[in-house]
Amino acid sequence: MTAPARYEKVTIAGVGLMGASLGMALKAEGLAREVVGWGRNQARLDKAVELGAIDRGTRDRAEALEGCRLLVFATPGRVTLELAGEWFPEVPPGCRITDLVSVKGRMVERLTEITPPRRSYVSSHPLCGSERTGAGAARPDLYRGRLCLITPVAKTKKTALAEIQKLWQALGMSVVSMAPARHDRVVASVSHLPHLVAAALVNQIGDERLLPFAGTGLRDTTRIAGADPKLWAEIVGENRREILSQLEGMMENLMLAKQHVKSGDPARIGRWLRKAALRRKKLDP
């Protein structure tokens, strides 16, 4: 296996948790001579510089793109779609482009379509968010040991695909490649549904006076419900069809649980719980 590319200049659009952590990781691994952060808010850019996440920040697109060899959109889906329309025509030849957006279908199709010749776009989804947000929560090992899904389409260039894969691996990630439509089904199941279930569970604890009685069980189960509602409203909206199907399935499972409980037969509810416990154990390495 050849070494990963070392980029003269990497531009990260968006210096929140994901973008700032990526900047830190690229610098820690020596994969970029210069990391430039682009954003709309100067104070946030200054903070990212201060934290050592980026070498410099700019609000200027031309400055961000000049000489850029790797462009990463660390922005939410809607913003990424919007920015791509403006930025893609100005991306320098030979530049690699990726994004970290968590719903792929429509976006990958659109961004592939508008990628100019001699530039290459490969979509990525590193599975390593947090319920915390902003550069202040960033850390250089956010990506390490985690999984990154990359979602090539027919038009994706093999060399670019291999290069982006190697980039994530160099940051300590395992990389799995799958079609965008399959990606969206997978994340609806393992990420979006758990998020909505956690939120529903918190909302079900209707009386806030009960909160002091919560143990680790409720805390763990609902932790992700503390994540940024605006970001998640967008994710949920983008992956609506898959999520609705998952919600249906979840309600059927709860209905089954209800029937087991109602039966008053401990062996019956026990078998159902046992199935879950065995499967859950497979989640831990």
Added chain:
Amino acid sequence: MTAPARYEKVTIAGVGLMGASLGMALKAEGLAREVVGWGRNQARLDKAVELGAIDRGTRDRAEALEGCRLLVFATPGRVTLELAGEWFPEVPPGCRITDLVSVKGRMVERLTEITPPRRSYVSSHPLCGSERTGAGAARPDLYRGRLCLITPVAKTKKTALAEIQKLWQALGMSVVSMAPARHDRVVASVSHLPHLVAAALVNQIGDERLLPFAGTGLRDTTRIAGADPKLWAEIVGENRREILSQLEGMMENLMLAKQHVKSGDPARIGRWLRKAALRRKKLDP
């Protein structure tokens, strides 16, 4: 406030996670001159001695009860009911009795009824389980910093209540006192429902090939589904009525989520997620 009692001999029936951790904690805090473990399995008793959780183990009831000043049932509900019927008539005068069972209604009523004169029974529920089980997972700080619910009834002696409260406080717990019926409603909401929801969520991930794609979100949300199915089948059976009402509520909340998602209005799902996020934040100190 006076100092907590120091017991000449504490007997813990059941040397699993809770019982063994309690033994370690009592010894660490110097609250017992001798801690005796009772159990049916000699190998487990030997292990608890080896781990320093108890000073000696016995399978003999008379030996366990002789000179006992504090008797703790660290056994599941059904076993506790069964043991109490046999043990209570032989408990030495002046001995305090408590249990750690997680559903109170019927059990507290029955054990209060059969408590002989000059003995006193105060029911406890320390909220500090784990998905791990057995003495091997025990640790002396399992109880520290956590909440303990105690559930006195009209017949509970005030001095015994104060003593048991002080005992848990001495182990670093906050203690809240409430009626058994209210206790069962509270735990259905903050503990039993999350457990069933976690199990339903694991079961909803029907395809095990999806498990490698799980991030921290799914892991956290489903962690408690890994707990002992037999123990939980019993808990669920005991608190059936309250749990069914919680399951109904949860399904209504998921139905609401489904309507919000279906509407395609990000502001609508965003408001619902925001409500959950704000409430979730109150769960963290």
